[in-house]
Structures are given as structure tokens and as C-alpha cells.
Amino acid sequence: MVTPIDPTSAAFLLAENRNMPMHVGGLQLFKKPEGAGRNYVREMFEEMRDVEEIAPLFLKHPHRSLGTAGQLVWQPDEQFDIEHHVRHSALPKPGRVRELLELCSRLHSTRLAWERPLWEAHIIEGLRDGRVAMYTKTHHALVDGVSAMRLLQSVLSTDPDQRNMPAPWGKRPSRSGSKAVEKAEKSLSDIPVQALRTALGITAEAAGMPGALVKTLSKGLRNETSALSLYAPRTIFNQSITGSRRFAAQDWPVERLRAIGKATGTTLNDVVLAMCAGAMRTYLIELDALPEAPLVAMVPVGLNAKQSQLASADGGNAVGSVMVQLATDLHDPADRLARIHKSMQDGKEGLSSMTPVQILAMSALGQAPAILTPILRMQGIVRPPYNLIISNVPGPKTTHYWNGAQLLGTYPLSIPINGMALNITCTSYDGHMAFGLTGCRRTVPHLQRLLTFLDDEVGALEKAAGV
Amino acid sequence: MVTPIDPTSAAFLLAENRNMPMHVGGLQLFKKPEGAGRNYVREMFEEMRDVEEIAPLFLKHPHRSLGTAGQLVWQPDEQFDIEHHVRHSALPKPGRVRELLELCSRLHSTRLAWERPLWEAHIIEGLRDGRVAMYTKTHHALVDGVSAMRLLQSVLSTDPDQRNMPAPWGKRPSRSGSKAVEKAEKSLSDIPVQALRTALGITAEAAGMPGALVKTLSKGLRNETSALSLYAPRTIFNQSITGSRRFAAQDWPVERLRAIGKATGTTLNDVVLAMCAGAMRTYLIELDALPEAPLVAMVPVGLNAKQSQLASADGGNAVGSVMVQLATDLHDPADRLARIHKSMQDGKEGLSSMTPVQILAMSALGQAPAILTPILRMQGIVRPPYNLIISNVPGPKTTHYWNGAQLLGTYPLSIPINGMALNITCTSYDGHMAFGLTGCRRTVPHLQRLLTFLDDEVGALEKAAGV
Numbered sequence: 001m002v003t004p005i006d007p008t009s010a011a012f013l014l015a016e017n018r019n020m021p022m023h024v025g026g027l028q029l030f031k032k033p034e035g036a037g038r039n040y041v042r043e044m045f046e047e048m049r050d051v052e053e054i055a056p057l058f059l060k061h062p063h064r065s066l067g068t069a070g071q072l073v074w075q076p077d078e079q080f081d082i083e084h085h086v087r088h089s090a091l092p093k094p095g096r097v098r099e100l101l102e103l104c105s106r107l108h109s110t111r112l113a114w115e116r117p118l119w120e121a122h123i124i125e126g127l128r129d130g131r132v133a134m135y136t137k138t139h140h141a142l143v144d145g146v147s148a149m150r151l152l153q154s155v156l157s158t159d160p161d162q163r164n165m166p167a168p169w170g171k172r173p174s175r176s177g178s179k180a181v182e183k184a185e186k187s188l189s190d191i192p193v194q195a196l197r198t199a200l201g202i203t204a205e206a207a208g209m210p211g212a213l214v215k216t217l218s219k220g221l222r223n224e225t226s227a228l229s230l231y232a233p234r235t236i237f238n239q240s241i242t243g244s245r246r247f248a249a250q251d252w253p254v255e256r257l258r259a260i261g262k263a264t265g266t267t268l269n270d271v272v273l274a275m276c277a278g279a280m281r282t283y284l285i286e287l288d289a290l291p292e293a294p295l296v297a298m299v300p301v302g303l304n305a306k307q308s309q310l311a312s313a314d315g316g317n318a319v320g321s322v323m324v325q326l327a328t329d330l331h332d333p334a335d336r337l338a339r340i341h342k343s344m345q346d347g348k349e350g351l352s353s354m355t356p357v358q359i360l361a362m363s364a365l366g367q368a369p370a371i372l373t374p375i376l377r378m379q380g381i382v383r384p385p386y387n388l389i390i391s392n393v394p395g396p397k398t399t400h401y402w403n404g405a406q407l408l409g410t411y412p413l414s415i416p417i418n419g420m421a422l423n424i425t426c427t428s429y430d431g432h433m434a435f436g437l438t439g440c441r442r443t444v445p446h447l448q449r450l451l452t453f454l455d456d457e458v459g460a461l462e463k464a465a466g467v
Numbered sequence: 468m469v470t471p472i473d474p475t476s477a478a479f480l481l482a483e484n485r486n487m488p489m490h491v492g493g494l495q496l497f498k499k500p501e502g503a504g505r506n507y508v509r510e511m512f513e514e515m516r517d518v519e520e521i522a523p524l525f526l527k528h529p530h531r532s533l534g535t536a537g538q539l540v541w542q543p544d545e546q547f548d549i550e551h552h553v554r555h556s557a558l559p560k561p562g563r564v565r566e567l568l569e570l571c572s573r574l575h576s577t578r579l580a581w582e583r584p585l586w587e588a589h590i591i592e593g594l595r596d597g598r599v600a601m602y603t604k605t606h607h608a609l610v611d612g613v614s615a616m617r618l619l620q621s622v623l624s625t626d627p628d629q630r631n632m633p634a635p636w637g638k639r640p641s642r643s644g645s646k647a648v649e650k651a652e653k654s655l656s657d658i659p660v661q662a663l664r665t666a667l668g669i670t671a672e673a674a675g676m677p678g679a680l681v682k683t684l685s686k687g688l689r690n691e692t693s694a695l696s697l698y699a700p701r702t703i704f705n706q707s708i709t710g711s712r713r714f715a716a717q718d719w720p721v722e723r724l725r726a727i728g729k730a731t732g733t734t735l736n737d738v739v740l741a742m743c744a745g746a747m748r749t750y751l752i753e754l755d756a757l758p759e760a761p762l763v764a765m766v767p768v769g770l771n772a773k774q775s776q777l778a779s780a781d782g783g784n785a786v787g788s789v790m791v792q793l794a795t796d797l798h799d800p801a802d803r804l805a806r807i808h809k810s811m812q813d814g815k816e817g818l819s820s821m822t823p824v825q826i827l828a829m830s831a832l833g834q835a836p837a838i839l840t841p842i843l844r845m846q847g848i849v850r851p852p853y854n855l856i857i858s859n860v861p862g863p864k865t866t867h868y869w870n871g872a873q874l875l876g877t878y879p880l881s882i883p884i885n886g887m888a889l890n891i892t893c894t895s896y897d898g899h900m901a902f903g904l905t906g907c908r909r910t911v912p913h914l915q916r917l918l919t920f921l922d923d924e925v926g927a928l929e930k931a932a933g934v
Contacts, residue, residue, distance in 0.1 A: 017582075018546075018580075018582040018583065019546070038560065039560075041559065041560075042559060042560075045559075079486070079709045079710065081709065081710065081711050083573070083576075083711060083908075084573075084576065084577070084710075084711070087573065088559050088569075089556075089557075089559070090556075090557040090558055090559040090560075090593055091557055092508065092509060092512075092555050092556070092557045092592050092593075093505065093506075093508075093509075093557070093592065102555075106550070106551075106554065109550075109551065110551070110580075111580065111582075113485075113577075113578065113580070115484075115485040115578075116485065125559050125560065126557055126559075126593075242546045242548065243546065243548065243551075244548045244550060244551070441550075
């Protein structure tokens with residue numbers, strides 16, 4: 001059955017090019033269960049591959065032809081081949097995390113071909129410490145990054161003894177914990193008039209450039225509303241990008257970060273931002289490329305139902321954005337953290353005082369910067385509205401398992417775009433805060449050094465906070 | 468610099484779709500040199516990747532836009548990224564040949580994206596016997612299968628002590644053994660009026676359906692010339708195909724096959740065909756799908772300069788085709804070999820009595836069955852003109868090395884097309900005859916069984932021949 005593609009998904013498909021693939025990724029690390037045989041990874045791969053029925057979301061691909069009057073539609077893949085989508089891979093020796101990140105970088109660089117359903121999953125063996133990795137890749141036209149991660153998590157269980165658990169792409173009866181699939185499905189095209197759809201509708205309108213909305217946006221970006229009143233300097237991150245990707249990831253105990261927040265009267269999110277700020281300062285100084293003015297990050301924040309004026313059903317999904325000054329001009333870690341805390345507070349206040357349509361417009365910005373960037377450029381806004389996006393998406397707090405394999409960590413891979421060559425997405429899981437850094441390899445050299453600098457910054461903040 | 472794409476290459480690009488990728492592949496197995504360290508494969512990969520300058524053939528990609536008036540042109544890749552093209556991969560455990568063939572099947576199934584130069588090379592570690600594998604993939608619009616293999620071989624040396632040898636895609640000064648690159652380059656568009664180009668021109672004309680040539684072709688295929696006067700029954704191989712590929716490969720000592728030929732008064736090529744015939748008979752019987760009438764193979768044969776009426780420069784490249792009856796209706800291996808020998812002789816005689824244009828038309832057929840198939844269908848030829856293509860391409864007779872690594876074997880991966888779901892390409896190297904079987908996984912189930920049957924057939928032929 002051919003179904004229409006909603007305008008936002010279509011925009012993600014059409015905005016895509018070789019330099020700007022529009023898929024989100026996830027890297028998950030598992031510990032083999034007790035008593036796993038030496039063919040464990042192959043068995044895990046086979047379980048993932050041999051699903052009885054695939055969920056419709058994973059069976060359709062975009063199609064455009066004379067028969068559809070040139071319109072993009074979703075079409076079921078009549079020759080769906082699970083072997084193309086679920087793959088068993090291995091790391092070259094010595095099988096360190098470095099080799100894993102190299103493989104993920106490579107896999108994340110390649111576009112998904114429209115002629116097949118827009119997803120891939122790689123079950124990866126060969127880590128010398130015996131862990132098993134899974135890299136997944138899903139087009140943004142199907143799900144956003146948060147939904148993709150929730151989808152992956154939706155099949156996990158807190159029970160280490162549970163077995164016969166489905167693969168994330170398997171079709172499940174709607175009662176048995178398949179909310180994420182349902183939600184992802186719903187967010188596409190099936191819902192009539194609903195909360196999320198309204199927000200998405202605005203992005204679509206923006207892509208079509210209706211005068212009033214663009215005016216609202218550009219007004220905001222011209223410092224005329226408080227939530228957007230920051231000046232972002234030009235940096236190496238704000239250039240055109242190529243199609244080469246580098247991915248780096250690491251996690252730190254939430255306890256350590258929370259202790260810093262407690263001692264300084266700041267939030268966990270403030271500490272995450274301060275880590276990024278300090279790491280980026282060191283990184284840019286080393287490249288002799290630190291601008292005088294402090295960097296500005298766009299930080300998506302959750303909106304409550306009142307703020308977003310959304311119907312209750314999907315209200316929790318609404319996201320607004322705050323512009324946060326990263327204080328990269330300050331030498332002292334404690335000063336940086338304090339300024340970030342203040343900037344975040346100001347931004348949130350500004351956000352609450354915004355009109356609903358402004359909030360939704362910001363929400364659209366957060367979801368579709370690639371679509372809006374050309375519009376902004378047409379409006380004569382030549383300096384970057386912000387330097388990078390830093391997202392922090394809370395995940396499950398307890399240990400989860402897939403058929404007895406313990407999920408040790410989960411790391412998001414996001415979408416760099418022209419003018420925004422680095423993306424930092426954090427997610428917490430089971431007491432750890434995971435950082436996923438995705439960048440254009442040519443524009444952001446030696447991306448992996450940022451991991452060292454992030455680690456240094458945790459130490460510096462602890463010292464400054466006296467914990 | 469934008470350069471035009473010659474009509475044949477354009478036809479290969481345009482004929483391509485998800486079910487019919489138009490790239491040829493090669494699998495090469497190497498033995499590590501004495502004293503290789505444990506990072507040997509990584510070092511080999513790095514040597515392959517870090518070439519100083521890439522040959523132009525490997526830098527261009529097809530492009531079509533308003534600026535080119537909708538015409539396909541070659542365009543240099545301004546953002547060429549060697550990391551996208553040369554990759555370091557590893558096999559899952561237990562690292563048998565089976566895992567290697569699975570990986571090659573998977574890599575061979577995916578289309579090359581037009582937005583980048585149309586090639587990939589994978590340096591593969593993880594074979595448990597310590598061998599190193601290299602899988603390469605090149606679009607048929609750049610080179611045909613034979614040229615691709617020669618290109619790979621052109622960088623090898625017979626001297627195990629030679630070092631500092633280039634990668635196949637590195638730019639080399641034209642004197643130092645880069646004839647294959649040159650030839651591949653030349654065969655594209657740069658040569659004015661020349662032998663090969665004439666042959667290619669005919670295919671192009673055929674794609675444009677000039678009356679006279681199509682008449683020649685269809686006349687031939689309607690049993691009106693001796694070289695084409697065979698009836699090919701319908702088989703499972705002659706169906707529409709999907710985009711899933713299976714690749715199987717193995718080699719046998721040329722000595723064994725030659726001994727059979729000697730004892731029976733047949734050629735090495737006859738024995739190769741008899742092996743295929745016997746294996747296919749067993750395979751089809753097992754599937755209860757053996758047709759009563761014997762299968763017919765199209766076998767490309769080299770043409771001498773007189774036959775092909777080509778100028779001396781590139782004359783050696785010309786290829787004609789013989790239709791060979793595979794005698795799959797006969798139970799006895801010796802009878803099959805004898806009938807194949809006779810059929811091959813008849814075909815070659817028919818070929819020498821063909822007019823030059825007929826020979827060139829057959830040559831075109833051999834090079835571009837995908838292009839001609841729709842034409843044949845339009846001409847009302849509904850039964851398959853032949854059941855499969857079996858090529859036998861002679862390779863180097865002596866041991867070759869790449870920077871001290873001994874080439875142990877080299878196996879071709881070819882292009883199944885609609886109506887021709889299985890392709891068998893053989894190549895000899897260093898005393899071994901290698902068989903590469905490429906098929907559509909759905910249309911040709913359990914392809915790898917053919918290897919066992921091929922091996923059985925060698926034994927049966929030896930017994931029949933009394934060697």
C-alpha cells in the first residue's frame with residue numbers, strides 16, 4: 001500500500017545530499033550472558049535477523065514516479081531482504097574501542113539508498129574485552145534521534161532471565177511494550193490532527209516559507225527576543241561540511257557529575273554543558289582557533305504541556321530550545337560553570353515568556369536545522385545563530401537486558417549539517433552519562449581528542465567544586 | 468574537468484537498478500610475507516589507502532544536471548575521500564572461507580552510489596588460516612570484468628622481494644607497468660576512432676536499435692546462423708532476479724583438468740565446461756528442475772585480429788561468443804565432455820564463418836547482455852537465447868606478489884541480470900583454475916552446493932578418462 005510522506009519527512013529526504021546524510025545512529029554495547037558459547041554473537045545476529053514479521057516502519061521506502069505524479073510516497077519494499085538490513089560484522093585487530101569507533105564512523109558516513117527501507121543494524125564482534133556491539137542507523141524521515149533510541153530500548157527488559165525477546169524491528173502486538181514503534185509510526189503520517197503533528201506541520205510550513213513564521217524566526221535570531229539574544233562568533237564548526245564522519249563516544253558516572261552540581265548549586269545538565277564548554281575551549285586553543293567571544297550552544301529542552309499548548313496525548317514529546325552561552329572566554333572552570341548556569345536559567349525564563357508559536361518555531365528549529373538554515377541565510381542572517389547543538393536525552397536509570405545480554409552503554413550518533421559541523425548528544429543510562437560526538441572529519445580534525453578534554457574537565461570541575 | 472560518458476558506459480549506468488547492480492568484483496587471497504608482524508593487515512590496508520595520487524579513472528563519478536543539459540557526464544569528485552573507497556574489514560569467527568564468501572556476497576549486493584567514484588576495495592583480515600583477502604568492486608561503466616582483473620594484476624610482481632609497489636588505484640607513470648590502467652582509461656572515451664571503440668560503438672547502436680544490426684542479432688537468435696542454432700530450454704536461472712547476491716568460489720589444479728583433456732582429446736576449456744555441465748545437472752536434479760533439453764551456455768571466446776577485423780593496437784581485446792550445448796541430458800560424464808567438445812568446435816567454426824559485423828554483434832552481446840535483453844524481448848524472442856554465461860579468462864601462469872605478499876588465488880565476481888540469474892567466470896592463475904559463481908540468492912538457492920558438485924565432477928571425469 002502506498003502512503004503519503006508527511007511534509008517534514010519529505011523535507012528530510014529532499015534536504016539530504018552526499019555531504020549531509022540525514023540518518024541518526026546508535027551504538028550499544030552488550031555484555032554476553034553467563035555461559036554464552038563461542039558462537040554467541042552469531043546466534044545473537046541470527047536472532048536479530050530471523051524475525052517472524054517486520055514492523056511496517058521498517059518495510060517501506062520512499063518512492064517517486066510518474067505514477068505518483070512526481071510526489072514522494074512511502075511504498076512497501078516488495079523484495080524486502082532482511083540480510084541487507086541486519087548484518088554481522090567484525091572488528092579488525094586489536095579490537096579496541098578505537099577500531100569500533102572507526103567502524104561506526106565509516107558506517108555512519110554512507111547514505112541510505114532510497115530504493116530500500118531506510119535502516120541498517122550491524123551486530124559487531126571482535127572487541128578484545130569480549131563485549132558485543134550493535135550499531136544501528138535509521139533515516140530521520142522515519143524517526144528522530146530520541147525516538148530511535150527509545151525504539152531500541154523498548155525491546156529491552158530489566159529481567160536478566162527473560163528470553164525470546166523481539167528484535168527492535170520485529171512486529172509486536174501493540175500491548176507488549178511496543179509503544180516506541182507505535183509512537184514512531186504515529187509520528188509519521190497516520191495521526192489526524194494532533195500535538196506532534198502540529199509541531200511538525202510548522203516545520204513544514206517554514207520549509208515552504210510562509211511570511212509570518214519566518215518573520216518570527218528571523219526576528220528572534222536578530223536578538224529581539226530574550227531566548228535568542230546571544231551573539232555566536234564564527235568558529236571552525238560553522239563551515240560547509242563534507243560527507244566524512246568521525247564519531248567518538250565515552251561515558252562518565254552520573255554520580256561524579258551530580259556531585260559537582262550539588263557542590264556548586266547547578267544542575268546535572270549545567271555540568272554536562274560545562275564539560276563540553278571546557279573541552280571545546282581546550283580543543284580550540286590547541287588549534288589556535290578559539291574566538292574571543294564565547295561560543296553559543298543550542299540546547300533542546302523539554303516543554304511542559306502548558307508551554308507547548310499541546311494536547312495531552314503526545315505533549316511530553318514537545319521540545320523547545322534554549323541558546324546557552326558556553327563561557328569559553330573564561331579561564332576558570334568554576335566561572336564557566338556559573339555563567340552557563342546563569343545563561344541556562346535566563347534562556348528558560350525567556351522560553352516561558354515566548355508565545356506558543358515562537359516556542360513551536362524553536363522546536364521546529366531544533367528538529368530541522370537543515371531545513372531552516374537556507375531560509376535563515378535568505379533572510380540575511382550571515383553569522384551563525386549558534387555554534388553547535390548539545391542535546392541531553394535522559395535514558396533508563398536501571399540495568400537493562402536483551403535476551404540475557406546486559407546493555408552496558410548506549411551512545412547516540414547524530415547529524416552534522418552545513419554550518420554545524422559538530423553535534424554533541426548525551427544520554428544517561430544505568431548511572432552513566434554517555435557522550436556521543438558526531439562531526440565532519442575534515443572540518444573537525446582529531447575529534448577524538450575532545451574525549452580526553454572532556455575527561456580533563458570533569459577532573460577540573462571536581463577540583464574547583466572541592467568534591 | 469567534465470568529460471562525456473561514452474554511450475556504452477552510459478547504458479550500463481542507466482540499465483542499473485536495485486535488482487541489477489552493474490559492478491564487477493574480484494576476490495584475491497594473499498599469504499603474509501615471512502616475518503610479517505601482527506599488525507600486517509593494518510599496514511597493508513594503510514599502504515593501499517595512503518597512495519600519493521589517485522588515477523583519474525578512480526576519481527570521477529557520473530553526474531547529470533541542468534548544467535549538463537540532462538546528459539550523463541563524468542565529473543571529478545571534488546571531495547574525494549579515500550577512506551570511503553579503501554576499507555579495512557574483518558571476518559566474524561570462526562573465520563572460515565564460508566564467512567569470507569558471506570561477506571563478499573553482502574558487499575557485492577549493494578549498488579555503488581553515483582555521487583562518488585564507482586569503486587571500493589576492502590582489505591579483509593580474520594581468516595583463521597592467516598591468509599589476507601581483498602575484495603574489490605568496480606562499476607562496469609569504468610571497466611569490464613577482464614580489464615578489472617588485469618588492472619588488479621598489473622600492480623603485482625613476480626619478485627617476492629620487491630617493495631614500494633603501488634596500489635591498483637594509484638597513479639603511475641605510464642612506463643612502469645600501468646598498461647591496464649591506461650587501457651581501462653582508454654577504453655572509456657579518450658580514443659578517437661579505434662578498434663575497441665568500434666566494438667563498443669556497435670553495442671551503443673544496438674541500444675539505440677538501428678534496424679540492420681538488430682535484424683542480424685535476432686536472425687542469429689532465431690536459429691538462422693550456425694553459431695547460434697541452439698535451442699535453450701527454460702530453467703530456474705532464466706527468471707527475473709532480485710538484488711540479493713550469493714558468491715561461491717573454489718579452485719582446482721590446472722594439471723588435473725589438463726590431464727583429463729589429454730586423455731580424452733579435448734581442451735582445457737572443454738573440461739571446464741564439462742565440470743559446469745555436470746555440476747549443474749546434479750544441482751538441477753536435486754531441485755527436481757532439470758529440463759529435458761540440454762542447457763546452452765554462452766561462452767565468450769577470444770577473436771584473432773583477422774576475425775575481428777580490428778586494428779592491431781587493441782585487437783587482442785576483441786571477444787566473440789559461442790553457444791555451447793552443455794549436454795545436461797546425458798548421464799555419462801564422458802559422453803557429456805565429448806558432446807561439449809563437438810558443440811564448441813561447431814560453434815567456433817560457425818564463428819569463423821560469420822561476417823565481421825556478426826562477430827562484433829556477438830561481442831557486443833557478450834559485453835552487454837543487460838542492454839540487449841530488452842531489445843530481444845521486443846523482437847518477440849521469448850525463450851532465453853541461452854541459459855547462462857560461462858567465461859574462462861586466462862590469467863598469469865607464475866606466482867605473483869604484492870610487496871612480498873604472495874597472491875594465492877584470485878576469483879571473479881560477475882553480474883547476474885534479469886533472465887540470467889547465474890554467472891560462472893573462471894580464471895587461471897599460477898597452476899590453478901579458479902571458479903567464481905555469482906548468482907541471485909533467491910533465484911538460485913544453495914549456490915554453494917555447486918562447488919561440491921564441481922569437485923565431484925572433476926573426480927567423475929578423471930575416472931571416466933582413466934587418469
